[in-house]
Amino acid sequence: MSEENFKYCKESKVVKTSRVFPLDTNNHQTLFGGKLMSYIDDIASISAARHSRSETVTASMDSVDFLEPIGQKESVCLESYVTWVGTSSMEVFVKVIKENLMSGERRLAATSFLTFVSLDENGKPKRVPQVMPETEEEIMLHQTAKQRAEERKSRRKHSKALADALGTDKPWA
Template identity: 55%
Template sequence: MEGKRVSESRTYMTDLVLPPDTNLHGTIFGGRVMAYVDKIASITAMRHCRKAVVTASSDSLDFLAPIKVGEAIQLEAFVTWTHHTSMEIFCRIQSENLMTGEKRLTATSYLTFVALDEDGKPAIVPPILPEVDEEWWHYNTAAERRETRLKRRKDRAAAEISYAH
């Protein structure tokens, strides 16, 4: 299967943070950010494999700074690595003060998606072809993140079995 460049599926999304999107502190709800992240990552994964996808894992969502009411939330997502039927997606979340133009990194996230065929079974995905330094960094560090995910899944399954007895 022919590989695809990261740029072919890179996705951007911008929205205005309004009062109903915010908590008592006037900052965006974390759950709202999570929904945006899952949505943009889904679009990115589908663009890469041109198939239906499901979220298999949300490895991390690290909140670094708040996004305030009246600011724009800007998300960027791209495929960092592929395995046989899965894709790792990185998402960068920024805020923009629309009055000053100041932008600030507010969160980052890694997610894993599995491509599905017409029968809902896992489907093979094209390999990813990194081109620039940032893409290569994510690509070169992805195998370690995958091992951590697999270990976490195995450990949780073993814990569930022991709790059941």
């Protein structure tokens, strides 16, 4: 593979750290799940744009696995990078780490996989470079990406069938 046809995972890596304030929390004094999901989509979109150097759109948020609550007075650090690509699609992994700012203890709080599609100037899907993993984590995620892509396709097929079955009738009419 020539260097013009691929990019390393690290080239799309993005790190974002935020403090958790009272307005960011729910009635349990932990970070709102929706707030974290917004952070995840935001950081993943930057990784996708860095890899493709084009406009991108979120095609799916495969999963957000909340492993531990993130408390008020903690910080939340998100790390993202492209783990695998199809033709115009990119899988982006986001790792969420919470940190107790007083003790320095860091723990994995959530993980997520998202898919983005690269778009050309006409809004049509655009080919993206392949991705080259280097670290153990990157290699493991790259090697298991094909299975996630197949699961994603299957889930999308079922979602479309469900949408067709449900229709768009107004429930309040």
